[in-house]
Amino acid sequence: MNNKADFNPDNLIQVEDLSEPLTYSAEAFTSREYAREEGDKIWAKVWQHAGRVEEIPEVGNFITYDVLDDSIIIVRDTPDTLKAFYNVCSHRGRQLVDKPEGGHSACGKKQNFVCGYHGWTYNLEGKCTRILDKDDWKGALNDARTHLNEIKVDTWGGWVWINMDPDCVPLREYLEPAAGLLDQFEFEEMRYHWRQWIVFDCNWKTALEAFMEPYHVEGTHPQLCVYGDFYAWSKAQGLHGHDGFDSKDPNDTSAATTTVTRAGKGPDARKTIAQMQQDFWETIRGSTTPTLVNAAQRLVDELPEDTPPEEVHEHWYESAKRDDAARGVIWPTIDPEKLAKAGLAWHIFPNMSFIPGLTFALGYRARPYGDDPNKCIFEAYALERYPKGEEPKTEWVYAEPTEEKWRKVLAQDFSNMAAVQKGMRSRGFRGALPNPHQEQKITNFHRNLARFMSRGSPQLLDK
Incomplete structure (x- = not known):
């Protein structure tokens, strides 16, 4: 060449x-x-580590992870499980969690995520629990339309991993053979x-x-x-x-x-x-x-x-x-x-x-x-x-x-x-x-x- x-x-x-x-x-x-x-x-197809488990130890703890135009909320919804959602209100698309000005990512603890635009509210499972004047939609707003858009989340080595592809392979399969060779270090x-x-x-x-x-x-x-x-x-x-x-x-x-x-x-x-x-x-x-x-x-x-x-x-x-x-x-x-x-x-x-x-x-x-x-x-x-x-x-x-x-x-x-x-x-x-x-x-x-x-x-x- x-x-x-x-x-x-x-x-x-x-x-x-x-x-x-x-x-x-x-x-x-x-x-x-x-x-x-x-x-x-x-980025829409791969598993990527978005944080560490230690950052979200208690129910309600959350972090955000941004890549290109997508922002992801990762939250501990129960003592033993995590959820991950697109950081987007289902009403008009406003981000539910704002990144600090000039900051790296958002983190904190909440029992609900409240949209700062019109007050739509979501619980830790992503269910929309409050819609102002919901009757105005004449019954068209069901749970499927208003639920936060959930994505895959898993853990390995103490890292939290997300994948935006609903048809992705499981995290462990994606990480092999690396995971099998590295488990011994107990990064968690x-x-x-x-x-x-x-x-x-x-x-x-x-x-x-x-x-x-x-x-x-x-x-x-x-x-x-x-x-x-x-x-x-x-x-x-x-x-x-x-x-x-x-x-x-x-x-x-x-x-x-x-x-x-x-x-x-x-x-x-x-x-x-x-x-x-x-x-x-x-x-x-x-x-x-x-x-x-x-x-x-x-x-x-x-x-x-x-x-x-x-x-x-x-x-x-x-x-x-x-x-x-x-x-x-x-x-x-x-x-x-x-x-x-x-x-x-x-x-x-x-x-x-x-x-x-x-x-x-x-x-x-x-x-x-x-x-x-x-x-x-x-x-x-x-x-x-x-x-x-x-x-x-x-x-x-x-x-x-x-x-x-x-x-x-x-x-x-x-x-x-x-x-x-x-x-x-x-x-x-x-x-x-x-x-x-x-x-x-x-x-x-x-x-x-x-x-x-x-x-x-x-x-x-x-x-």
Whole structure:
């Protein structure tokens, strides 16, 4: 492929082998027409996580979730069940819940939703319970016409998921095989540590892809390379994908059995792990916890200098596990082989990316900003296990994309996102060239986008 004119999405074959060198065009990132079509072809058809169960713990608690022109109310209608409705009064279409000016989403607690226009009232089950002068309709207003329009809602991993397609597959089926590999982490036992958002100058896919592979670490986060090699494998998992540490040496099997908190390189693994954990905490505020950081700082005192890295790592984890148990945080029991299969980081189609840990998770979500292909709503959050009753109270905080607000690592990622978006609009950009080994998550993402959009599938790169 020599220039943009060579790319004809109508003539693409469906590429099955993602290990081959592939390419795809910038249309999905830069076309306003494509962005408009996403509403009907993607967002109205997929399961998407809309919040956390912890945000709506009691009957009457609700949150809203907006994507493009649709606003969804998710409410706890009984102690054990949730309901989700379009945020639209059945009378004249006014939204029942207003988003705060300049805010992220609405939340609160109600026993009824009252339309601010004419006072029509709905209970937590979506039934319209009060219509002013109802007799004026001469009996034409039955429950079916006035009931709030309900959509699918379910939970997994402590996240609340919604789907606007009445004929969608069940959430669990949609999430497999990811859910089966990730259940062991018990994300439902975690709670928000922090959560921030911003309207960013790039497409939602550009933002999401900045966190979908560790191939960028050397170029974007060079300071992290002192702790280990970030060479990775990347695999498709149906709609979804994940990656994990790999080795260029075919005889090296250690990378396949370690995680993001693996022992790093260097002559003294005790010091490397301690430095890495401190750095993660100071520059990310995620991918670790204070317990893991503190246990890492003791390694120099608790182990001899020549302790093999694998033994250092095991001692560190067992020490942190005991520390957490003493404060009422019990780690999940995970088989090392299953942990290796889970890998380092996941992408859940279409717009969820996260790094799982035994007691933490660092997650990202991106959504379109209207039909402007050059803007998105970007969100990041950290989850952590806490002793019962000691969970922090958090809310979504709007934060400008500075190192002061987001810490060093995320600010480094931000430095790429708008620049990539600008570059893809250039006449000089001939199409993406994803790494066939380390970025299969991304080519699988575009393969699945093409299936929903009926165009733009990755194609083989001419050799």
